Amino acid sequence: MGSTSSTVGTNESTVPSKMGPAVRVKSISQLDSRTLGITWTDDQTSTYDVVGLRRKCPCATCIDEWTHEPILKPESVSENVRPVKVESVGQYALSIQFNDGHKTGIYTFSMLRKLSKSEQN
Amino acid sequence: MSLLKSVQDKLMGRGERMTEEQIKQALSTIMDPDLGKDIVTLGFVRNVEISGADVKLDINLTTPACPVKETMKAQAEEALRKLPTIGKITVNMTATTRGKITQAGSPIAASLGQVKNIIAVASGKGGVGKSTTAVNLAYALAASGSSVGLLDADVYGPSIPHMTKPDAPAQSNSNLINPPLAGEVKIMSIGLFAGGDKATILRGPMVSGVIKQFLTQVNWGEIDYLIIDYPPGTGDIQLTLSQTAPITGAVVVTTPQDVALIDVRKAIAMFDTMKVPVLGVVETMSFFVCDDCDKKHHIFREGGGHRVANEFGVSFLGGIPLEPAVARASDQGVPAIKAAPQSPASKAYTELAGAVASQVSIIHEAYKDALNHFSIDWQA
Numbered sequence: 054m055g056s057t058s059s060t061v062g063t064n065e066s067t068v069p070s071k072m073g074p075a076v077r078v079k080s081i082s083q084l085d086s087r088t089l090g091i092t093w094t095d096d097q098t099s100t101y102d103v104v105g106l107r108r109k110c111p112c113a114t115c116i117d118e119w120t121h122e123p124i125l126k127p128e129s130v131s132e133n134v135r136p137v138k139v140e141s142v143g144q145y146a147l148s149i150q151f152n153d154g155h156k157t158g159i160y161t162f163s164m165l166r167k168l169s170k171s172e173q174n
Numbered sequence: 175m176s177l178l179k180s181v182q183d184k185l186m187g188r189g190e191r192m193t194e195e196q197i198k199q200a201l202s203t204i205m206d207p208d209l210g211k212d213i214v215t216l217g218f219v220r221n222v223e224i225s226g227a228d229v230k231l232d233i234n235l236t237t238p239a240c241p242v243k244e245t246m247k248a249q250a251e252e253a254l255r256k257l258p259t260i261g262k263i264t265v266n267m268t269a270t271t272r273g274k275i276t277q278a279g280s281p282i283a284a285s286l287g288q289v290k291n292i293i294a295v296a297s298g299k300g301g302v303g304k305s306t307t308a309v310n311l312a313y314a315l316a317a318s319g320s321s322v323g324l325l326d327a328d329v330y331g332p333s334i335p336h337m338t339k340p341d342a343p344a345q346s347n348s349n350l351i352n353p354p355l356a357g358e359v360k361i362m363s364i365g366l367f368a369g370g371d372k373a374t375i376l377r378g379p380m381v382s383g384v385i386k387q388f389l390t391q392v393n394w395g396e397i398d399y400l401i402i403d404y405p406p407g408t409g410d411i412q413l414t415l416s417q418t419a420p421i422t423g424a425v426v427v428t429t430p431q432d433v434a435l436i437d438v439r440k441a442i443a444m445f446d447t448m449k450v451p452v453l454g455v456v457e458t459m460s461f462f463v464c465d466d467c468d469k470k471h472h473i474f475r476e477g478g479g480h481r482v483a484n485e486f487g488v489s490f491l492g493g494i495p496l497e498p499a500v501a502r503a504s505d506q507g508v509p510a511i512k513a514a515p516q517s518p519a520s521k522a523y524t525e526l527a528g529a530v531a532s533q534v535s536i537i538h539e540a541y542k543d544a545l546n547h548f549s550i551d552w553q554a
Contacts, residue, residue, distance in 0.1 A: 075451075077544035079543045083550060094543050137551075138552065139548075143417045144449055144547075
């Protein structure tokens with residue numbers, strides 16, 4: 054069985070042969086002016102610098118959806134950028150509305166988990 | 175009490191007072207077949223009343239549509255009967271549907287705050303009987319004692335009002351629309367509004383807007399199951415639905431043929447991408463039973479539903495036979511399950527409702543710590 058790539062806020066391939074329970078959010082809160090904290094249903098915890106999240110926005114205007122090359126230049130994002138609202142999208146992602154007007158980023162939980170592991174946010 | 179009397183009582187089976195401990199011990203041998211735990215650990219045993227040797231209790235199931243209700247009652251009575259000093263046994267089967275899709279204060283709380291479960295009924299392609307399945311599933315759940323709503327999300331081809339013939343919607347004092355009732359089920363469809371017969375010519379953003387309104391501006395009230403009849407395919411509307419509301423799980427509809435299965439795989443892949451649990455696959459037009467020979471004719475081939483369910487590791491929820499009565503009833507605006515409740519198709523829909531309710535309970539157990547919906551206003 055082949056894999057399918059999706060464009061619903063993610064560049065990953067899915068279609069596993071067995072669909073087990075996904076990791077979801079157990080609790081989520083603003084920890085300080087620039088930190089978002091998440092506790093996952095497997096009891097792992099992650100923290101994210103919101104400015105870093107803005108720089109890693111996965112939307113199609115920030116990352117070329119065909120080549121996956123970045124369009125957004127990190128230096129163009131001010132250190133003062135902050136979220137206005139963080140909201141769940143279905144049960145697989147969250148969206149962040151930023152105070153610089155940008156609001157099209159859909160951050161899947163799977164992407165957020167990877168971010169948390171690969172970098173010390 | 176004298177020693178003689180107490181021995182005599184025991185010999186006559188007139189017991190000492192039963193204890194709650196003994197009762198729970200006996201009942202802890204009964205397992206819930208879906209959740210894999212015993213009914214005492216799961217907290218199903220409630221309101222235990224003991225008078226002497228007589229016992230009365232409730233077993234509170236996770237849904238009124240639980241398919242093993244009668245079996246579990248029999249098992250409980252048998253387990254209690256084994257207690258040496260037991261007197262009269264009264265076991266009441268009750269049900270409180272488990273589920274909660276959002277927290278108070280969330281933007282979807284006004285319309286969906288008292289909806290316990292949202293179930294998508296989807297297919298990869300059209301013409302497989304998805305809407306008929308959604309309607310009959312809704313009414314079968316209602317017949318089991320659940321409170322049900324049915325949202326027709328097929329904005330371009332709404333068929334639910336035709337199949338159910340709801341009353342006129344009640345006036346609303348607030349910003350929310352009240353969904354009209356068709357029998358016991360609350361209905362919402364674009365077909366209820368002006369020009370229902372005319373083709374709906376809407377561009378994408380308007381359609382998304384309508385869908386969002388159906389989820390955020392309809393007063394669904396307190397219901398156990400909101401069934402959403404997804405339009406066929408895997409496009410904009412389906413994405414908007416799955417992104418706007420926390421879908422508890424999806425039922426995927428297919429016919430047995432391979433060509434339908436190709437599209438089913440796409441639908442399952444779409445749900446997997448958005449991490450919507452797939453409750454299982456239901457196969458429609460499974461077979462036709464000739465009323466003369468009682469033989470099952472597999473007109474659209476055989477086994478496809480099982481195959482694709484195995485491939486994805488999801489449940490096979492059932493096969494619905496092809497019956498002229500079902501199509502006729504649909505066209506007349508009465509679901510088959512009401513028009514012909516003894517028919518094989520109706521029985522299949524009732525079993526489907528039980529299977530769906532079971533899978534929903536399993537999902538809840540698996541995700542009981544998860545937040546279904548959250549919204550944070552960031553403080554400076």
